[in-house]
């Protein structure tokens with residue numbers, strides 16, 4: 001029992017030692033292998049046995065992150081992992097000679113590397129490739145993974161901003177070798193998105209790859225490249241909440257300017273304030289967009305809204321003029337009376353709100369009439385105290401035969417004690433004059449009221465027209481959203 005256990009322990013111990021020794025020898029073999037491989041190796045020359053044959057490089061790009069999309073400068077900054085695989089004819093060994101060593105990892109600067117570059121690079125940094133290790137297999141296969149932050153130029157078409165989608169090309173190709181020397185192949189038919197970190201602004205809809213072979217006119221050599229097309233769709237909710245909704249809300253205020261009573265004196269300033277607010281938003285958008293010819297959708301919407309607000313403000317000014325048509329103005333033309341006051345006001349539900357002349361003048365008309373035949377010659381001008389009933393002829397104890405109310409005065413005709421009308425022609429003339437004054441004033445007031453009513457009806461018409469316009473424009477812009 002004891003002995004077998006001892007034997008077992010010894011066996012395990014010796015086995016462990018062997019493993020250790022093997023490790024040791026593998027380290028030595030790796031050292032020897034590297035020396036042997038590098039003895040006559042030059043990293044400057046294309047490693048092929050037959051120089052007429054092309055060297056095949058397989059390219060695989062993994063998109064890790066979209067760091068930034070600069071619409072204004074038309075630059076896409078992306079974080080990529082680039083894997084290149086090729087066969088080096090001079091870096092082969094037989095596993096048996098080196099104790100079964102299959103793979104070694106050596107600095108990439110020691111071996112020949114294909115000079116694949118991003119053609120549409122938009123970077124001012126022209127430093128060389130990153131010196132990461134390469135994985136070298138015994139059959140000469142080299143796998144080289146490099147991380148890269150690429151700045152690539154990308155034609156950004158913002159016509160449909162913020163509902164736009166973009167296509168950004170990443171074109172890789174050899175800088176100096178032509179297709180007969182170094183040929184590029186695609187690892188997969190699209191970029192790898194399995195490790196993609198979602199971007200807050202852009203949704204990635206794939207990254208298909210295509211191989212293009214370009215024959216330049218001068219030389220008949222083909223120049224292959226691989227183009228990855230990054231399909232991006234903008235997440236528009238941020239812009240909807242920050243740029244579109246405020247504009248909707250503000251633009252709905254503009255038609256309400258027509259509803260504002262003219263006497264408040266705020267009609268024009270409301271329009272101008274709305275215009276200013278829209279300008280701020282428009283500038284915000286304009287700052288982030290490239291100054292290109294195709295105006296973004298949202299810019300068009302702003303321009304349309306601003307045009308509308310400008311028109312509404314201008315119209316408000318005209319209507320204000322109509323509203324304040326004074327006594328000097330001509331009376332409202334008959335057709336306008338029929339069309340606007342009679343029909344339109346009913347269509348647009350414009351009702352009188354206590355601004356008619358009927359109430360104060362109606363009373364006056366009654367009191368204006370003469371009662372009986374006994375009138376005193378004198379007419380007392382008297383200040384009319386607001387609210388208090390007109391005190392008539394305080395000097396005389398008699399009741400008033402008639403009163404004339406001239407804002408702000410009350411004229412009273414009082415019955416004399418004698419009860420006999422001493423009809424003075426002068427008095428009659430004066431009374432007639434006063435009466436005609438009243439009539440004139442009443443007519444003027446009616447005229448003013450009519451113009452005001454015309455203005456009000458027009459205000460209401462334009463309010464609805466502009467409401468419909470704002471609504472239609474909003475529908476139009478939402479309709480463009482996918």
Ligand SMILES: *[C@@H]1O[C@H](CO)[C@@H](O)[C@H](O)[C@H]1NC(C)=O
Nearest residue numbers: 035036037038039040041090
């Ligand atoms: C390297 O080159 C030398 C001289 O040209 C030659 O003697 C030697 O055998 C070569 N070594 C290998 C591993 O090919």
Ligand SMILES: *[C@@H]1O[C@H](CO)[C@@H](O)[C@H](O)[C@H]1NC(C)=O
Nearest residue numbers: 048053054055056087183185
């Ligand atoms: C490269 O690939 C092409 C076909 O794609 C093949 O004909 C050629 O032999 C390959 N070259 C080498 C060196 O393997």
Ligand SMILES: *[C@@H]1O[C@H](CO)[C@@H](O)[C@H](O)[C@H]1NC(C)=O
Nearest residue numbers: 155167168169210212227229
């Ligand atoms: C991007 O590459 C694809 C495929 O090569 C090509 O059809 C397309 O025109 C390119 N787009 C731009 C903007 O260059």
